[in-house]
Amino acid sequence: MSIDITVVSGFLGAGKTTFLKKVISGMQGKGALIENEFGDIGIDGDMFGDELPVREIYAGCICCSVVHDFKKTLEELVSSYSLDYILIEPSGVASLSDIIKICDIVSKSSKADISLKRLITIVDVKGFEDYISDFGGFFLDQIENANVILLSHFEEGDDEKVESVVSRIKSYNEKALIFKENWYRIEGGEILYSIDSAESEGYALEETEKSNPANRTFETYSARNTKSFSEEEIEELLISLKSKEYGHVLRAKGILTTDRGKYVNFNFSQYSSSWSYVGICEESKAVVIGQDLNREKMSKLFE
Numbered sequence: 001m002s003i004d005i006t007v008v009s010g011f012l013g014a015g016k017t018t019f020l021k022k023v024i025s026g027m028q029g030k031g032a033l034i035e036n037e038f039g040d041i042g043i044d045g046d047m048f049g050d051e052l053p054v055r056e057i058y059a060g061c062i063c064c065s066v067v068h069d070f071k072k073t074l075e076e077l078v079s080s081y082s083l084d085y086i087l088i089e090p091s092g093v094a095s096l097s098d099i100i101k102i103c104d105i106v107s108k109s110s111k112a113d114i115s116l117k118r119l120i121t122i123v124d125v126k127g128f129e130d131y132i133s134d135f136g137g138f139f140l141d142q143i144e145n146a147n148v149i150l151l152s153h154f155e156e157g158d159d160e161k162v163e164s165v166v167s168r169i170k171s172y173n174e175k176a177l178i179f180k181e182n183w184y185r186i187e188g189g190e191i192l193y194s195i196d197s198a199e200s201e202g203y204a205l206e207e208t209e210k211s212n213p214a215n216r217t218f219e220t221y222s223a224r225n226t227k228s229f230s231e232e233e234i235e236e237l238l239i240s241l242k243s244k245e246y247g248h249v250l251r252a253k254g255i256l257t258t259d260r261g262k263y264v265n266f267n268f269s270q271y272s273s274s275w276s277y278v279g280i281c282e283e284s285k286a287v288v289i290g291q292d293l294n295r296e297k298m299s300k301l302f303e
């Protein structure tokens, strides 16, 4: 029996973790998840509770600066645990083509029967144009090498925008299955069924012109044991991260405590932000990814 690998890539905040959380319960057999975060602190791993074993690799991308950790983790998983499937969530700025290559190398060296079953990229409709023009080197590699593309961050009535993004995606990758429905509103098993019942073209590596490594293009700020916030202050925080006051913030997320002793999960990108109450967490923490970050101001905000 082969071990099916599903890679869920997509730019910062596209919805990778949200997608995985939805579909995990519909996966058949015994599996594990490799969760990669560009920031110094893992946030997403906590979102999976004990649904399946999660291996977290953070402080860089599994395709470059922490590639050895990734190879080691993948080798160990394929050779020691009789798994049926492995899910991989690379950081939002990872190169999908490099991850495919690493999976191929591990497949050959371990003699394990690994099948790259789903190479999924989630495309944020709202951020599409800006991400192509500002970070094309990272973003296009994810689009060109996917065999399934899902769209995120759009609502009913956005049909024109969706069609324009779909036709741009087709110009970069005409073979991928583009799933136009709003998966965010669909039950996990149904999404998997739709993806798997469509004919897949397999994959052919596309060599995108390489950009600078992610750790030379993006920087991160992280904080543990962050201060407490009122609900109003959390709203203000999400608005203020949009201004240039803190630098060019592309993504921020974390777990904060409120002045009423509750825990809140917050999510920020330039195109959407939200927060919601979550159960008791081990610690409060925040991670910010961007460019020219103002660390002094950032630490006043969180610490």
Ligand SMILES: Nc1nc2c(ncn2[C@@H]2O[C@H](COP(=O)(O)OP(=O)(O)OP(=O)(O)O)[C@@H](O)[C@H]2O)c(=O)[nH]1
Residues within 6 Å of the ligand: 010, 011, 012, 013, 014, 015, 016, 017, 018, 019, 044, 091, 092, 151, 152, 153, 154, 184, 251, 253, 267, 274
């Ligand atoms: N409205 C809407 N919100 C979405 C959609 N997809 C994701 N979100 C929200 O966007 C935020 C970020 O989603 P994540 O799943 O954490 O994104 P990610 O790609 O894992 O983020 P990073 O790995 O940190 O880059 C969360 O608040 C999600 O609930 C979507 O299609 N529509």
